[in-house]
Amino acid sequence: MPFLKDDRRIIYEVGMDRTIFTRQEFQHRVERARALMTELRLDAIMVNSEKNVEYFSGYASDLWASPTRPFYFVLPRVGEPIAVLPQGADVAWLNSSWAERMTTWPAPRPENEGVTELASEIKKVKQQFGRVGIEMGPESRIGMTLNDALQLLDALRPLEVADCSGLCRRLRIIKSDAEIARIEKACTIASDAFDKLPEMITPGSTEKQVANRFMAAMIAGGADKVLFMAMGAGPGGYETIILRPSQRTLERGDILAIDTGAEYGGYFCDFDRTLAIGTPGDEARRVYEALYRATDAGLAAARPGNKAADLYHAQVNAIEAAGVTPATMGRYGHGLGKMLTEWPSNKPDDHTILQPGMVMTIEPGIAYGNGKVMVQEENIVITDDGCRLLSRRAHVEMPVVYW
Amino acid sequence: MPFLKDDRRIIYEVGMDRTIFTRQEFQHRVERARALMTELRLDAIMVNSEKNVEYFSGYASDLWASPTRPFYFVLPRVGEPIAVLPQGADVAWLNSSWAERMTTWPAPRPENEGVTELASEIKKVKQQFGRVGIEMGPESRIGMTLNDALQLLDALRPLEVADCSGLCRRLRIIKSDAEIARIEKACTIASDAFDKLPEMITPGSTEKQVANRFMAAMIAGGADKVLFMAMGAGPGGYETIILRPSQRTLERGDILAIDTGAEYGGYFCDFDRTLAIGTPGDEARRVYEALYRATDAGLAAARPGNKAADLYHAQVNAIEAAGVTPATMGRYGHGLGKMLTEWPSNKPDDHTILQPGMVMTIEPGIAYGNGKVMVQEENIVITDDGCRLLSRRAHVEMPVVYW
Numbered sequence: 105m106p107f108l109k110d111d112r113r114i115i116y117e118v119g120m121d122r123t124i125f126t127r128q129e130f131q132h133r134v135e136r137a138r139a140l141m142t143e144l145r146l147d148a149i150m151v152n153s154e155k156n157v158e159y160f161s162g163y164a165s166d167l168w169a170s171p172t173r174p175f176y177f178v179l180p181r182v183g184e185p186i187a188v189l190p191q192g193a194d195v196a197w198l199n200s201s202w203a204e205r206m207t208t209w210p211a212p213r214p215e216n217e218g219v220t221e222l223a224s225e226i227k228k229v230k231q232q233f234g235r236v237g238i239e240m241g242p243e244s245r246i247g248m249t250l251n252d253a254l255q256l257l258d259a260l261r262p263l264e265v266a267d268c269s270g271l272c273r274r275l276r277i278i279k280s281d282a283e284i285a286r287i288e289k290a291c292t293i294a295s296d297a298f299d300k301l302p303e304m305i306t307p308g309s310t311e312k313q314v315a316n317r318f319m320a321a322m323i324a325g326g327a328d329k330v331l332f333m334a335m336g337a338g339p340g341g342y343e344t345i346i347l348r349p350s351q352r353t354l355e356r357g358d359i360l361a362i363d364t365g366a367e368y369g370g371y372f373c374d375f376d377r378t379l380a381i382g383t384p385g386d387e388a389r390r391v392y393e394a395l396y397r398a399t400d401a402g403l404a405a406a407r408p409g410n411k412a413a414d415l416y417h418a419q420v421n422a423i424e425a426a427g428v429t430p431a432t433m434g435r436y437g438h439g440l441g442k443m444l445t446e447w448p449s450n451k452p453d454d455h456t457i458l459q460p461g462m463v464m465t466i467e468p469g470i471a472y473g474n475g476k477v478m479v480q481e482e483n484i485v486i487t488d489d490g491c492r493l494l495s496r497r498a499h500v501e502m503p504v505v506y507w
Numbered sequence: 508m509p510f511l512k513d514d515r516r517i518i519y520e521v522g523m524d525r526t527i528f529t530r531q532e533f534q535h536r537v538e539r540a541r542a543l544m545t546e547l548r549l550d551a552i553m554v555n556s557e558k559n560v561e562y563f564s565g566y567a568s569d570l571w572a573s574p575t576r577p578f579y580f581v582l583p584r585v586g587e588p589i590a591v592l593p594q595g596a597d598v599a600w601l602n603s604s605w606a607e608r609m610t611t612w613p614a615p616r617p618e619n620e621g622v623t624e625l626a627s628e629i630k631k632v633k634q635q636f637g638r639v640g641i642e643m644g645p646e647s648r649i650g651m652t653l654n655d656a657l658q659l660l661d662a663l664r665p666l667e668v669a670d671c672s673g674l675c676r677r678l679r680i681i682k683s684d685a686e687i688a689r690i691e692k693a694c695t696i697a698s699d700a701f702d703k704l705p706e707m708i709t710p711g712s713t714e715k716q717v718a719n720r721f722m723a724a725m726i727a728g729g730a731d732k733v734l735f736m737a738m739g740a741g742p743g744g745y746e747t748i749i750l751r752p753s754q755r756t757l758e759r760g761d762i763l764a765i766d767t768g769a770e771y772g773g774y775f776c777d778f779d780r781t782l783a784i785g786t787p788g789d790e791a792r793r794v795y796e797a798l799y800r801a802t803d804a805g806l807a808a809a810r811p812g813n814k815a816a817d818l819y820h821a822q823v824n825a826i827e828a829a830g831v832t833p834a835t836m837g838r839y840g841h842g843l844g845k846m847l848t849e850w851p852s853n854k855p856d857d858h859t860i861l862q863p864g865m866v867m868t869i870e871p872g873i874a875y876g877n878g879k880v881m882v883q884e885e886n887i888v889i890t891d892d893g894c895r896l897l898s899r900r901a902h903v904e905m906p907v908v909y910w
Contacts, residue, residue: 164750164751165737165749165750165751166734166735166736166737166749166751166768167735167737167749169734169735169768169846169847169848170735170846170847170848171646171647171648171846171848172646172841172848172852173837190837191835191837192835192836192837193749195746195747195878196747196749196750199746199747199750200750210837211837212837212838212852212854214644214645214646215645217645238653239653240652240653240654240657241617241652241654242617242618242620242652242654243574243575243617243652244574244652244653245574245648245649245650245651245652246648246649246653247648248648249643249644249645249646249647249648249672250641250642250643250647250649250653250656251643251644251645251670253653253656254643267654269652312729316726316727316729316730317727319726320723320726320727323719323722323723323726323733324719324720324723326719327719328736328751329732329733329734329736330726330732331569331572331732331734332569332570332572332573333569333731333732334568334569334570343598343602344598344599344602346568346569346570346596346599347567347568347599347602347603348567348568348569348731365569365572432594432595433595434576434593434594434595434613434614434615435615438575443572443573443574444572444573445572445573445574445575449575449615451615475598
């Protein structure tokens, strides 16, 4: 299989050093995918979500922000892969992907965006099992309309269609060194901005103004994008941390949290920091310190052989031991990588076994006061004998901005 | 129907003035939707994509960046709407939506993320036609897994399921004054950054460094996000304008274009600017000026009663009259608003009639040299008797950065 011509400009090699994806990196992904295809009895997989197309092909474009034109990538178990692209995207494809074979359709063509061409290419794949995988399962999204997906299922007959989102999960859940380096770079960019956050919180500022200073610092620090910019703030604490910043003016006595997902080279960080404007009350300080200890417990449990559920229990047990109330959040951390959140989930019924190369968040939450919640989050990578922090760890005590 | 309690913090009112969405704005959207439901014989619509949930409910969160938990909003033709939410999202919902009724499921629940609860709520809607609309058609995306969508189609039987993406299109294609004000604000933020672009292009800079300075300027200027940041650059011109910036160092003799989609309050701008590093060649200058004249022609054709196809022909005719070659791009502009690209498409077979309140791009492209392309884009709103520019218009002559 041909990989990456030497003279091709590699738009996707955003990093200068260990964050570079080599042709060997893509070759390795393809080989692992093919081994799983054999195991799962699939003649090919077809991916159509931004992140899976990027993962296998290297094709990187912001045009996914437009829903007009979908992109498809067919990776057969045997033979060369083929991209099925809207007309006009071929130059961009060849500038960022190692995969050279492609076919196009005249887009936009609203009633059938490439489905006919795609089905035809899939049917040309060498068949041994009569089965093809598409993204259908947990945490997947299709990058086409539901009508086109239904048309495709129909057009693929008599081939059997199976879910390949589990296959993608098994590949992507273990990160390569270059992938980890990109996530770590995203974490460092965010850590640097968090270090400067106190000086961004000036009297008279609104939540939105502080958020924009914080985002600008991350962009200036090299982030490609900031897709997740959540803020919670209020007198003595916040009630939720999944909302965008508001136009409310911050006040002395507020406790404020920013949770952010900055992207670098197609990889996310995802962590938050809480701080107080003026000396916080005793309860809030106790809650913050209990979160720090719960994070300690999560970090201690983060090692190969333990399960995602163990990370949950370690954190919850530490919170209960501190005499405070675990917040009901569904999970206490999760995987991350090409998306803000990936598999697994740190929750009681997720028995995913931790392995070296998994990148995850440790994210305890405590409910207190009258409907308030406080959270703390770190990003880690599982190593051979434990874990390593990718985020610069939160302060032991809640940082305070004095006005 | 209850709308927006007075004492509720309206996270979504990001604007200070005419960009504010009042409760009347949402009421108007709901009333228009219901009139169309009657026309289309639908008892309810269920939306599940970020932008349609936001459009109808006001719910605004960056958590759409995570694929773990979907959100659903059911708007019946008669009776109160209901949000079907992952557990824990209720506080955030109530802080940003006018719609108070909700039900939740214990999320994450990977094999069935709220489908059972959603189907049950849809079936409780007062039935007159036995038909419910979901997003299936052109330029729509579902915000759930394909497996969950197929489960939902099954669970809704014996109700008939129809496509409601056309209904959403008919509502959203005409923007309210507050929506136009948000798009204009996004355009102004980008225009201000483009004005400063020449001074950001310093000797020794890479594409990526320039892009990050440009993005930081937009964020500092108030943008919420920059989802689309494309750059094309090369000696004498660029070959494509849909790629992300590379690590290539810019050089004297390069012609560079940035195409950007910045978001403000949930609304996009989408336009580009081209400039030269050092005096450009005659051919590039001629191409640039022909693009400017083609834009003139597009603007002149942009008035109520004309069709999207007329905008295409006006631009292409002007390019041909200038003796240069129209680029093959599928369309010469499109609608925009809550997404980077929306309906209609300025192409020969799009007969959408222009109406006041439509926000669009005029986007001619010219092919020249050896595989080069040059583009120019403006954002406009159709008015009662023509159109009004929302972007600050490109210079008549190609701007030059002298090193």
